[in-house]
Structure formats: structure tokens, C-alpha cells
Amino acid sequence: MILRIAYLVASLAIIIRCIRADPAPDITTLEEGYAYIVKLACRGCPFLYQDSSAGKDVPWESRNDENALLLNVSLPYDRPILEINHAPIWPVSKVLPRIHATQVLSDFSVTDLAKLIEYGQLEAGHETSSGGAIFGLSYHSSIHHAAGHEAMVIYFDVFEVWSGLPDRPLTVQLDGKDGEQKMVKIVVLKRPVLSALESRESGWEIVTVELVSREGEKFQQEMKFLEWDSFGQIGTPTHAASSFFSAFLEWLDSGVMALFVFIFALVGIFVVLCLFCIFGCDLCGDEYEKAQHGKKRKKSWPNNDLEHGKGKFRSAEELGLLGRGLGGQVVGVGKSD
Ligand SMILES: *[C@@H]1O[C@H](CO)[C@@H](O)[C@H](O)[C@H]1NC(C)=O
Numbered sequence: 001m002i003l004r005i006a007y008l009v010a011s012l013a014i015i016i017r018c019i020r021a022d023p024a025p026d027i028t029t030l031e032e033g034y035a036y037i038v039k040l041a042c043r044g045c046p047f048l049y050q051d052s053s054a055g056k057d058v059p060w061e062s063r064n065d066e067n068a069l070l071l072n073v074s075l076p077y078d079r080p081i082l083e084i085n086h087a088p089i090w091p092v093s094k095v096l097p098r099i100h101a102t103q104v105l106s107d108f109s110v111t112d113l114a115k116l117i118e119y120g121q122l123e124a125g126h127e128t129s130s131g132g133a134i135f136g137l138s139y140h141s142s143i144h145h146a147a148g149h150e151a152m153v154i155y156f157d158v159f160e161v162w163s164g165l166p167d168r169p170l171t172v173q174l175d176g177k178d179g180e181q182k183m184v185k186i187v188v189l190k191r192p193v194l195s196a197l198e199s200r201e202s203g204w205e206i207v208t209v210e211l212v213s214r215e216g217e218k219f220q221q222e223m224k225f226l227e228w229d230s231f232g233q234i235g236t237p238t239h240a241a242s243s244f245f246s247a248f249l250e251w252l253d254s255g256v257m258a259l260f261v262f263i264f265a266l267v268g269i270f271v272v273l274c275l276f277c278i279f280g281c282d283l284c285g286d287e288y289e290k291a292q293h294g295k296k297r298k299k300s301w302p303n304n305d306l307e308h309g310k311g312k313f314r315s316a317e318e319l320g321l322l323g324r325g326l327g328g329q330v331v332g333v334g335k336s337d
Contacts, residue, residue: 043175060166089154095231096223098136100134140157
């Protein structure tokens with residue numbers, strides 16, 4: 001009996017070890033139609049690692065080991081946006097997003113992957129024996145409509161990776177000569193509208209995620225990691241405009257906003273006061289204005305009686321304007337007429 005138990009325990013241990021060592025597949029489905037993890041083999045990339053047994057803050061080193069990049073391909077239920085590692089790649093925006101990916105060894109196991117997912121560290125640096133370096137991706141992408149806009153085929157090809165982790169930053173071209181380097185092909189499909197409550201826009205789901213040969217694809221977009229930042233391609237007018245706008249927003253955000261509001265309030269009060277003065281004075285000067293207006297109209301007749309006008313003008317003096325020291329002005333106005 002004891003022997004049998006010992007045998008059972010031993011075989012269980014072997015089975016568990018086998019499962020643990022099972023390398024993760026190229027495509028792991030987390031949620032059918034919405035969430036996938038792609039393990040994209042990185043041809044020609046050195047494997048970066050940190051020998052943490054030698055203490056903290058040791059430099060990153062590289063060795064030649066087959067490795068792969070992890071891509072989190074997801075499509076939220078409520079929005080038609082396809083994301084790779086949190087970066088929206090469809091629909092295409094003017095500013096192509098920067099995408100980072102974690103590097104792992106090719107035989108990265110299912111268990112390790114499950115752990116990364118559980119701890120939400122898929123796109124964060126993590127130091128395990130199987131890797132954890134973060135790379136910035138330079139990529140091509142293109143999007144093709146199919147079946148009359150009811151389906152989209154999205155190609156995503158990483159052609160270069162960059163890492164600033166080693167002392168000397170590293171840039172590696174992904175080897176495409178022998179057709180070994182694969183790209184990601186994603187097909188998304190418009191879901192049939194099942195209920196009236198569902199908005200039409202949101203009805204998309206991922207049908208397939210696969211790795212295919214990148215040969216023959218003419219890519220529509222290109223994003224070079226070092227030439228782009230969050231405002232777009234450095235040196236282009238779009239970049240200049242959006243970085244200026246963002247700097248302006250930041251400036252407003254940095255407490256100057258309060259001052260700005262204060263100044264605006266002051267200007268507002270000033271304007272209200274001005275308006276009040278203008279309209280207020282308009283009311284005061286109404287009678288005089290009317291008199292002037294009437295005079296002008298009468299003058300426009302060819303057989304104008306100057307004496308009449310004078311009489312009117314005098315009546316203004318009689319109103320007491322002269323007495324208040326405004327006489328000069330009034331006379332002036334009369335003359336200019
Ligand atoms: C993958 O990305 C989506 C959104 O971009 C996120 O909600 C999800 O948690 C990510 N999955 C993993 C396993 O990190």
C-alpha cells in the first residue's frame with residue numbers, strides 16, 4: 001500500500017513537472033473572441049537577462065537563446081478598438097501608438113504565462129529566470145476590409161526592436177530574409193446584432209489570431225520606435241501641433257489655470273461694467289441724442305432752415321448743458337454739423 005502511494009506520488013510529480021515544462025503555445029486564447037496572448041518568436045534577437053542572484057542593480061546582459069515577445073491582443077466588448085499591449089492599432093489613428101513588449105525564452109511555460117497573467121505583469125518588467133526585458137517595437141501594419149466592411153483583416157509585423165536596458169541601447173532587426181520571422185494576422189468580424197439594446201458600433205469580435213509569413217504584404221503604416229513619441233512622428237507638423245497643444249494643456253494644469261481663471265473673471269467683470277456704463281449713459285443721454293438725431297434728419301432736406309437748427313441747438317444749451325461746462329463741446333458738435 002505504502003509502495004503504491006509512493007509510486008502514485010512519484011508519477012504525479014512527474015506529470016506536474018511535464019505540465020510545468022510545457023512551453024506556452026504561440027497563441028493562447030484567454031477569452032474566445034476578445035482576448036489572446038501571442039508569443040511571437042523574435043528571430044535574430046539576443047536574449048536579455050539580469051543575473052539577479054548577483055544582487056540588485058546588476059547590468060542587463062545578453063545571450064543567444066531562442067526567445068519571443070508577448071503580445072496581448074484584445075478587443076473590448078463595448079468599443080470597436082483592437083489593442084495590442086494596450087495600444088490601439090485599429091482603427092488607425094494619425095498618431096501611431098508606441099508599443100512595448102516583454103521578452104521571454106521560447107520555452108516559456110504555460111505555468112509561467114499563467115502566473116504573468118494572474119499578476120497582470122504581461123507588459124510590465126518582471127525578473128524571472130525566463131526573461132522579462134522590455135522592448136520597444138518598430139512595426140508595420142495594414143488593414144484590409146473584407147466581406148463589404150463586415151470583416152477586417154489586420155496584419156501586424158514587428159520589424160525591429162529596441163531596448164534601453166543594457167548599458168548600450170540595443171536595436172535589432174528582426175530577420176526576414178529566410179521568411180522565418182512571422183507576423184500576426186488578426187481577423188475581426190462584425191457580430192450580428194442580437195438585441196435591440198446592443199449598439200451597432202460595439203458588435204465586433206476576433207475570429208482568428210495566427211502567425212503567418214510576412215512575405216508579399218505591402219504595409220500601409222510604419223512606425224519606427226525611436227522616431228515616434230506619443231505625439232506622432234518627430235519632426236512632422238502633426239507632431240509639432242500636438243506637442244504644443246499638450247504643453248499648453250500641461251501649463252494650464254500646472255496651477256497657472258487658477259491664475260488664468262482669475263484673470264478671466266477680472267476681464268469679465270470689466271466687460272460687464274463697460275456694458276453697464278455704455279447702456280447706462282445711453283439712457284441718460286437719450287434726450288440729447290434724440291435731439292441731435294432729429295436735427296440731422298432735418299438738415300438732410302435740401303431746403304433746410306438753418307435758423308430752425310440753431311433754435312434746436314440753443315434748446316440744448318437751455319437744457320443746461322452749457323452751464324455744466326460742456327458748452328464748448330456742444331458748440332463744437334454744432335459746428336461740425
Ligand atoms: C490585455 O489588454 C487589455 C486591454 O488593453 C486588458 O484589459 C487586459 O487585462 C490585458 N490582459 C492581460 C493578461 O494583461
